[in-house]
Amino acid sequence: MTTVQDLIDRLEAEADADADPETTPDVGIIMGSDSDLPVMEGAYDALDELGFAEQTDFHEAPDARFTYESYVVSAHRTPELMYVYAETAAARGLDVIIAGAGGKSADLPNMTASIAYPIPVIGVPVQEKSVDSVIGMPTGAPIVAVDAGKSFNAGLSAAQVLAREHEAIESRLVEYHEDLKSGVAGVSVALHDLGIDGFRARDDE
Numbered sequence: 261m262t263t264v265q266d267l268i269d270r271l272e273a274e275a276d277a278d279a280d281p282e283t284t285p286d287v288g289i290i291m292g293s294d295s296d297l298p299v300m301e302g303a304y305d306a307l308d309e310l311g312f313a314e315q316t317d318f319h320e321a322p323d324a325r326f327t328y329e330s331y332v333v334s335a336h337r338t339p340e341l342m343y344v345y346a347e348t349a350a351a352r353g354l355d356v357i358i359a360g361a362g363g364k365s366a367d368l369p370n371m372t373a374s375i376a377y378p379i380p381v382i383g384v385p386v387q388e389k390s391v392d393s394v395i396g397m398p399t400g401a402p403i404v405a406v407d408a409g410k411s412f413n414a415g416l417s418a419a420q421v422l423a424r425e426h427e428a429i430e431s432r433l434v435e436y437h438e439d440l441k442s443g444v445a446g447v448s449v450a451l452h453d454l455g456i457d458g459f460r461a462r463d464d465e
Contacts, residue, residue, distance in 0.1 A: 267331075268340065268344045270318075274318045274348070275351035276351075277318075279318070279352075281353045283321040284315075284352060285318075285327045285328055285329040285353060286326050286327055286356070287354065287355070287356055287418045287422075288328070288330070288331070288345075288349060288356075288357040289357075289358045290331050290332070290358070290359050290368065290372065291332055291333070291359070291361065292336075292361040292366070294332055299384070299411055300330075300360045300384065300386070300411045301411070303360075303411040304328075305412055306411075306419070307418070310415075310416075312326045312327060312419075314327065314328060318352070325428065326428075326429060331345065333368065333372075335371050335372075336367065339371075342368065342371060342372060346371070346375035347376070349379050355425075356379065356418045356422065357376060357379060357380070358411070358414045358418055359373075359381055359384065360385075360386050361383075361390060361394065362386030362387045362390050363387065363389070363393075364389050366383075366386070366390035369384070369394050369405070370396070370401075374401055380421055382403075382405065382406065382414045383403050383405040383406070384405070384410070385406075385408040385409070388409075390408065416433070416436075
């Protein structure tokens with residue numbers, strides 16, 4: 261059975277490996293519990309949409325140039341794991357972290373941002389009641405946050421951070437945005453040309 265210490269040892273060993281940054285995960289996705297996964301899946305979807313691949317073995321990178329990893333890290337049940345994850349993030353090659361947590365005391369994004377600084381952390385309040393906790397950082401301890409449940413936006417924001425250094429990601433973001441605009445145009449024309457009844461009938465098909 262894997263213990264918290266096993267995970268800590270793994271992260272510390274990866275930090276000491278001095279791996280080529282092109283082979284390490286660029287984005288880390290962490291959440292306080294696996295029960296947060298249905299909400300956090302949006303971040304995976306956004307990164308997948310932009311051509312990222314999930315990296316499940318630190319030492320065996322997938323073919324994709326840009327990758328992400330994910331872990332469950334509880335600020336309250338496993339604070340030592342949270343600390344080591346954030347503290348080793350830079351040495352392990354991460355450029356940005358997406359952190360999701362629920363409940364009124366959603367401390368994972370905040371604490372991770374504090375420890376991993378200056379690596380940017382994007383907080384995802386898993387529930388509406390988590391918003392105040394996630395965004396409640398004092399001056400000098402910044403965190404970027406999305407609205408409750410909007411982990412897809414967190415994935416896009418992580419890509420935006422990386423796009424400042426990687427033209428390939430910037431191009432993918434621009435293409436994604438253009439597709440959204442085209443989708444709106446297509447719907448607009450269909451609504452106008454078909455009329456409300458025809459438009460509804462199209463959606464029912």
